[in-house]
Amino acid sequence: MKIAHREIGPQHPPLVIAEIGINHGGSLDVAKGMVSAAHSAGCEMVKHQTHFVDDEMTDEAKQIFPPNADVSIWEVMERCALSKDDEIALKKHAESLGMIYISTPFSRAAADFLNDIGVAGYKIGSGECNHLPLIRHIAGFGKPIIMSTGMQTVETMRPSVQALDEAGVEYALLECTNLYPSPPEIVSLQGINELRAAFPLAVIGFSDHSIGPSMALASVALGACILERHFTDTRYRKGPDISCSMDPAELKFLIDRSREIHTALHNPKQRTGPEEDVYRFARGSMVADKDLPAGHVVGATDIWARRPGSGEISVQHFDRLVGARLTRAVKRNQQLLWSDLDGVTPLANA
Incomplete structure (x- = not known):
């Protein structure tokens, strides 16, 4: 898939998204500072949360207290929501730094607003990933969608993914655990493989709420x-999400290390050119283990392999040398040549 100018997929370095979310506490200046800090750490994409509380919740939300907050979910979002003008300014600031700006709309009105201001793509959060009317509404804009799949199984995800397929939009599915923070006991790295197997048209990723970069880096090794x-x-x-948030140093670490893992992930099992110098001293060459006369029939106790590996015959050919007849006398620890052995076909070392 592609969001703005960024290609996303197995052949490209992992896209690390810095979710500012509501960590700015409703302050545009703080939000801009977070965007600038993410940019300085090398981040390509920032994600916001767009909350129009009146279109997002009913009054019952004023009685619901999230486990990571001491006030109602209504009050949390009311405090932290940016105004329309502030979000436009935040998007402009991010794009002025060359970053890609996306956001999660939590209501139909928020989705319409984001389309009006020209976001390059949408994020659908775990709480809305089974909200088929909203998913269809967002997909109708024809823009790429990243959707978290927390609190869902593969089977409960199928209708939502079908809606994306029917809309013909490019999309990614993120494995996610929605506890802030998430302990390893409930994080599912297996979910990455399960999503890939179940939804082959999707780009697969990981939305991480654990503490530290370990789980996110492990997910890269899984693809x-x-x-x-x-x-x-x-x-x-x-703020309610600060406990599971990374700071600029950790963001840079995650970007750099994830790219290293991605590079290594695509290397086949083989001996590489830079290893040749090591190969020459680390591997064993076949040698005589005692003084042996010409015409001697080599037994298993007559030969051994010792460093360096610069000899003509590698240790891998040990068994082939047993039973061969020597064409000349050799001294103990003398590296053997193929020409020393009658009745053995020379083979290249691997």
């Missing part, structure tokens, strides 16, 4: 093409 983590410019801020 995750997108890594999304909450981000803050400093962990000294207060």
Whole structure:
């Protein structure tokens, strides 16, 4: 898939998304500072959350208290939501730095607003990943979609994925666990493989709410093409998502290490050119283990392999030498040549 100018898939370095989310606490200045910090760490894409509370919730939400907050979910979002003008300014700031700006709409009105301001793509959160009317509405804009799949199974995801397929949009599915933070006991790295097997048209990624970069990096080794983590410019801020947020140093670490893992992931099992110098001293060459006369029939106790590996016959040919007749006398520890052995066909070393 492609969002703006960024190609995303197994052949490309993992896309690391810094989710600012609501960590700015409703301050445009703080939000801009977080975007700048993410850019300085080498991040290509930032993600926001677009909350129009009146279109997103009913009054019952004022009685629901999230496990990571001490006020109702209504009050959390009301405090942290940016105004339309502020979000436009935040998007402009990110794009002025060359970054890609996307956001998660939590309502139909938010989705329409994001389309109006020209976002390059959409993120659908785990809470909305079974909201078929909203998914169809967002997919109708024809833009690429990244969808988290937390709190879902492969089977419960099928209708949502079918809606994306029917809309003909490019999409990614992110394995996700929705506890903030998520302990390893409930994080599912297996989910990456399960999503790939079940939905072959999807780009697969990992939305991480654990503490530290370990789970996200492990997901790259399993083929995750997108890594999304909450981000803050400093962990000294207060907010419901700060505990599972990375700071600029960890963001840079995640970007750099994930690219290294991606590079190694695509290397086949083989001896490489840079290893040749090591090969010459680390491998064993076949030698006589005692003084042996010409015409001697070689037994298993007559030969051995010792470093360096610069000899003509590698240790891998040990068994082939047993039973051969020597064409000349050899001394103990003398490297053997193919021409020393009658009745053995020379073979190249591997």
